[in-house]
Amino acid sequence: AKSEGGNRYLFFNDSMNKQAVKRLQIENLIRHGLKEDFFTVYYQPKMDIHTGKLVGMEALVRFITPKRGIISPGTFIPVAEETGQIVEIGAIVLKKACQDVKNWIDQELFHGRVAVNLSAKQFMLPYLCEQIDDILQQTELPSYHLELEITEGTVMQSPTIAIDTMKKLRARGVHLAMDDFGTGYSSLAYLKQFPLNTLKIDKAFIDDMNTARGRNMVDTIVTIAHNLSLTVVAEGVEEKQQLLQLKQLRCEVIQGYYYSKPLSADDFTQFLRQQQPQ
Ligand code: C2E
Ligand code: CA
Ligand code: CA
């Protein structure tokens, strides 16, 4: 029994070790990727649920290496968040998204808003507002074309500071969306105090809409959002049935594979051209 315990300990230790090695490998891969410029941005359309017309898009980072192909955000974002590399990645995404949207606006292909995800570390940067000012100035993008998506988890880390930062961003004309709503722990009392424009319902809730209980849940979230005068975006919409149900529940905007997967900037340009009235 004693040796068994010893083995268990060894096994546990070994798996912890493997995880640490994996994490270190990803950290090195990210460092290399930053040096070689392997980070790029894809865009997923957000559509008006009633007209089916494009109202905006979400910028989603892609890490594409010649050797390994696409490395999923689910793999590298948690590591980048831990190591702090997310700050540099985030700045790249922000700048690229503003540049691309400025181009689409100049070509009269688009006049809405691009939504960029902000990580917790990025959101907490003391120079966040200045960084955003700089990027908007460099890219000559008017601030009202930018929306920032911040998760519940991020703002709840220190709600008072978060409210302050959010107010500063709003004062610049930037829009704010609460991302992955329902997966964190923000109380209604706080939700009321956050100066938000939009609330994004997490895909997990949309997936649950095949049950009455799930639909009730989405109904409740939409009602709360509307009571706070927020626009509701449903993410991860894949089926026509979900679209119809969301329309009934008065959700305004949908995003998901039903309309389109995230597209490269070139493919998104094509998508925009198809959107133009002929
Ligand atoms: P998110 O912000 O919730 O983004 C939505 C994710 O759902 C994206 O995954 C998108 O590709 C995926 N998605 C959209 N519609 C559908 C659908 O109909 N079906 C399915 N199965 N999936 C759908 P992605 O691009 O892999 O990103 C995953 C997460 O990584 C994002 O979740 C976000 O939390 C994070 N992320 C992505 N880009 C950035 C970034 O530039 N900065 C930061 N800080 N985080 C990012
Ligand atoms: Ca998001
Ligand atoms: Ca989301």
Ligand code: CA
């Ligand atoms: Ca999500």
